[in-house]
Amino acid sequence: MEFKELDPRLSRALSKLNFHKPTLIQTKAIPLALAGKDILARARTGSGKTAAYCLPIVQKILLAKDALPESSSERTTTRSIILVPTRELAVQVTKFLNDLLIYCSKDVKVTNLAGNIPMQLQKSILSEMPDIVVATPSRVLAHLESQSLIVCNSLESLVIDEADLILSYGYEEDLQKILTFLPKIFQSLLMSATLTKDVENLKQLLLRNPVILTLHEEKEETNLLTQYAVRCSEIDKFLLIYVILKLRLIKGKCIIFVNDIDRCYRLKLFLEQFSIKSCVLNSELPLNSRYHIVQEFNKGVYDYIVATDEGDFKNSESNVDEETQTNKKSSLEKKSEKKSRLQQKDKEYGVSRGVDFINVAAVINFDFPTSAKSYTHRVGRTARANQRGMSLSFVVPKELVGQNKNVTCSTAKYDEKIYARVEKKQSLTNSIIKPYSFNDMKQVEGFRYRMEDALRAVTRIAVREARLKDVKSEILNSEKLKSHFEDNPNDLKILRHDTTIHPARVQQHMKHIPSYLMPKIAPPSGASSTHDDDDSNLGHIPFRKNSQNNHRQSRSSKNRHFTHKKRKNDPLKTFSIDDDFSTKKRQRKN
DSSP, X not given: OOOXXXXXXXXXXXXXXXXXXXXXXXXXXXXXXXXXXXXXXXXXXXXXXXXXXXXXXXXXXXXXXXXXXXXXXXXXXXXXXXXXXXXXXXXXXXXXXXXXXXXXXXXXXXXXXXXXXXXXXXXXXXXXXOSEEEXXXXXXXXXXXXXXXXOTTTOOEEEETXXXXXXXXXXXXXXXXXXXXXXXXXXXXXXXXXXXXXXXHHHHHHOSSOEEEEOOOOHHHHTTEEEEEEEOOHHHHHHHHHHHHHTTOSOSEEEEEXXXXXXXXXXXXXXXXXXXXXXXXXXXXXXXXXXXXXXXXXXXXXXXXXXXXXXXTSOSOTTSOHHHHHHXXXXXXXXXXXXXXXXXXXXXXXXXXXXXXXXXXXXXXXXXXXXXHHHHHHHTTSSOTTOOEEEEEEEOOGGGTTSSGGGOOTXXXXXXXXXXXXXXXXXXXXXXXXXXXXSXXXXXXXXXXXXXXXHHHSOHXXXXXXXXXXXXXXXXXXXXXXXXXXXXXXXXXXXXXXXXXXXXXXXXXXXXXXXXXXXOOOOOBTTTTSSTTGGGGSOOOOOSOOHHHHHHHHHHHHXXXXXXXXXXXXXXXXXXXXXXXXXXXXXXXX
């Protein structure tokens, strides 16, 4: 990445991180930030916003420190605060900053306050006056109020990353209180994937003569994401997910989104019946475990993550009428009473936003999201960094809602309403959600009895016990991660998160698919014309047999033919009555 004014130590670090060419947001924002301008930047997730604000912050701190004498007390002051909506994003930003500071770590200190470290211990860390503080608004406010963090005279820059999500998480009051502790003059940088009314209000409150960067993607980049939707019943969701994953119709890593934690475990247990391994990622798991799961997924250790997003603890769709919201609230309260034995959810958790998933081939909305905004954030996990990706969403029509009570999701009744909003929103950006249907559903129907058999094994008791077992084991894993594995990073390879948690009844015959069930049909309608010959680079769903499977079958057929020839030596087939009689006669004579 070439910026002539950057410190040589930062340029070396960027070269080591393989940052050779700046993205559009970095090209526009970094010079403006170095010039001291307030910035409101709107750019899609994965466009490089983190580097766009981290580089100018570190550069300005290095310049300021180089200009001061060694003995000056101003060298040890907190100069920058970075506010993020989730703990996962705080870990990600802190890691990037530490990588950036590899050649000047003694000159600039970074502290992450968003973890599970007790307040008292964080106070002792803050007493050393770190240069950059990364945290959620609630944690920063707590330290400002306790006076363990004092920035009224020293703060030079404030960054609010994912500003729209911070506001949707209910941090607006915290932000207003934080501003009362800050100096009158400081640089502000707001980064957001969408520009909502709340972000506009925050701009009026925080920014002074800002430069507004609204960066639209090029046509080539907007076409990198191919979107599909399937209208089906609740039980058909399980049928299709089984067929798609078991036959490897999606190539590469996949994130499967559901709308509540129980659904995470129900789907994981269901897939286990067919020996399909997956990880569960939700707000109930400890932070260390969640971060490790994401790391292992990015490394390619796991192929499938079954995840909930921020919809876990929000009132779903803000635009749904008040009656709907109150009904949702009461149902959520009832559920929370029943699940009192389980660990409380992390209110600062988020998967669809703020977590850097790498090389995700496909996103499957197993449960359709509860808002158009959430849909955008979910599918934004794929088709990043100039790579192709696809999304597949299951939509339950109104007339099919509630037909299968044992597997019904409470949010399914809103699917069609939210889907209409999503279509309208996507049309504004010239994006189309294509209908996805198999040309011959009879081929899929052959798998139905196996799907139903597997679902019968995944009972409510099995789901509840699996959930308890997984949380307990992950708490233990989290403690191990916290202590021993910090000093022994190689031992992390032993720790797995996609192990079998509590299969109610695993049937061995479900593991393999008999040859008569293998489909012999063309690609489904709606999928045949996507990206021409680029299917190998895409999480595409061609409903056809894999060439590797064909090779295996042809090889196995040769083996069968070979075995058939060898059976000529079978004693039952070469048995001769005359030979046997003559042999016995000779024995009698002797």
